[in-house]
Amino acid sequence: MPSALLAAVLAFQVPQPPSAGAIVWQAPAGCPDRRALARAIADRLGREPAPDEVALVGRVERDAAAHYHLDLRLTVGGHAQTRRLSARRCAALVDAAALLTALALDPTAAERSTDRIEPELEPAPTEPDPPPEPSPGPEPAPPVALAPEAVVDDPVAPVQSPAPAPEPAVLTADEPLAPAPPPRKRGPGALLRLSAGFEVGTVPAPTAALELVAGVLWRRARLEFHGVHLVPQTEARLPNEVRVYLLGGGARGCARLARGRFEFPLCGGAELGGLRGQGRGPGARAATGLWAAVLVSAGATWRFHRLLGLSLAAQGLVRLAAPSFDLADTPEPVNLFTSAPASLRLLLGLELRLGDPR
Numbered sequence: 001m002p003s004a005l006l007a008a009v010l011a012f013q014v015p016q017p018p019s020a021g022a023i024v025w026q027a028p029a030g031c032p033d034r035r036a037l038a039r040a041i042a043d044r045l046g047r048e049p050a051p052d053e054v055a056l057v058g059r060v061e062r063d064a065a066a067h068y069h070l071d072l073r074l075t076v077g078g079h080a081q082t083r084r085l086s087a088r089r090c091a092a093l094v095d096a097a098a099l100l101t102a103l104a105l106d107p108t109a110a111e112r113s114t115d116r117i118e119p120e121l122e123p124a125p126t127e128p129d130p131p132p133e134p135s136p137g138p139e140p141a142p143p144v145a146l147a148p149e150a151v152v153d154d155p156v157a158p159v160q161s162p163a164p165a166p167e168p169a170v171l172t173a174d175e176p177l178a179p180a181p182p183p184r185k186r187g188p189g190a191l192l193r194l195s196a197g198f199e200v201g202t203v204p205a206p207t208a209a210l211e212l213v214a215g216v217l218w219r220r221a222r223l224e225f226h227g228v229h230l231v232p233q234t235e236a237r238l239p240n241e242v243r244v245y246l247l248g249g250g251a252r253g254c255a256r257l258a259r260g261r262f263e264f265p266l267c268g269g270a271e272l273g274g275l276r277g278q279g280r281g282p283g284a285r286a287a288t289g290l291w292a293a294v295l296v297s298a299g300a301t302w303r304f305h306r307l308l309g310l311s312l313a314a315q316g317l318v319r320l321a322a323p324s325f326d327l328a329d330t331p332e333p334v335n336l337f338t339s340a341p342a343s344l345r346l347l348l349g350l351e352l353r354l355g356d357p358r
Contacts, residue, residue, distance in 0.1 A: 022051070027060040031068070031090035040098035049105055058097055060090060072097055076104040189355035191215035191222060193311060201343025202275070202291070202317070203244045204235035209345050219357045222254045224267065232278075235325075235337040240281030242325045242336040248273020248291055258358065263301045263309075271295050271317065275339065277325040289323020291339075301351060309351040317343045 023041075025034040032040075037058070042048045055075040062068050070085040070093040083100065087093050192214055199209040208231040215224035232245035252269025273291045299313030322339040 022055060024057045026058070027090060028062050031060055032094045037094050037098060040094055041101045044098050044102035045105055049101075054101055054105060056097070056101055060093060062090075068093055070097065072100070074100060074104055076101075186357045187355070189217035189353055189357055191217050191224065191351065191353055193349045193351040195311065195313070195347040195349030197345060197347035199230055199343060199345040201340040202246055202322075203230050203233045203339070204242075204337050205233040207231045207233045209347065211345075211347055211349070213349075217353065217356050217358070218256075220256050222256060222265070223251070224254060224269075225249070225251050226271075228271070228273070237327075237334060237336050240279065240284050240327055240334075240336060242284070243278045243280070244275060244325065244337055246273055246275050246291060250295060252295060252297070256358065261303045263303065265297075265299055265301065265313075267295075267297045269295050275323050277323070277337070279325070279327075279336070284327065287323065287325065289325075290321050291319075291323075292321040293317040293319050293343075303353075307353055309353065311347075311349045311351050313347050313349070315345040315347065317345070319343070 023034055023038060025037050027033065037056075038048075053076065055073075057073045059071045060068055061071075066088070068087055068090045070083075070087075072083040072085065074081050074083070081104070085093050085096050087096075193212075195211040195213070197209050197211075198206055200206040209228060210231075211226055211228045213224050213226045215222050227249040228246070230246040232243050234241055234243045248271050250269055250271030250273075252267040254265040254267035257264040257266065271291075271293050274288045275291045276286070276288045278286045295315055295317050297313050297315040299311055301309045301311040303309040319339055319341050324338045325336045327334040327336060
């Protein structure tokens, strides 16, 4: 029965033009990468293959039913073979590709694989298959043994491993590999964030701050445009007082430093707006003056969802221009309020990202 199985599998080997000695591996996110495949080949073979010994091209796709399909082309010693494998786990396809490669390079690898794989075969048919007629030409590639999680999709009985909960894979042949599509160029993404917190230094007393941000995301940088509102606070100099609030906006550029699900943006920019003061008492009136400041910020964002993140940022502002609210109708001007030279904001926000290229 083993000879009939090997003869049936050999019948599916179709010569293809040899390619350069390399391992080319394309797989979706969550699958083992090319280095994992190279380690699996070295483990099966007992050594690392030389660069000119083998050419392997593999492309893994995932269908709507969460099954993985591998198109594999393997060239060893000028002989090529193509395979198509399917499995519920991508790791099973990596193990099968590694075993096929090891057996093509060293047929004795089948003995080492058999030590770990003890397949149970179904009874053979009553009449044995006729022996294959010899064909002229170069000696075909070494016979193919089955990975522990693979099943051959042909008239030969399936080979399964007694290991607990194996993952079935289906192997077919004579299916040409489609050329790998060129990598899709990803454009910049978009950012929208709503934050709230407190601020001290710009208006008469510590106050609540609201900030709305829209931005553009690149892989290692982002550009943000923000609008800010500071809730009014009052400064009193009896019998007068002034109630002051801020409406402003600005732009800043940020570097994106990331580790896992966390990102640590470092930003710098400028802010412009208007400080509005509403005076009360003898000689008081309302006035609006220019507010200008440079801004630096540092923070952290926890990306708890593919689209959403929770951000915490500390912003420092250095005043460039700010109005002074004075009582001008008295014998000598009396200053009611002037913003501090520097101010600080601490903001907590919810962030939405669309098409993030990171």
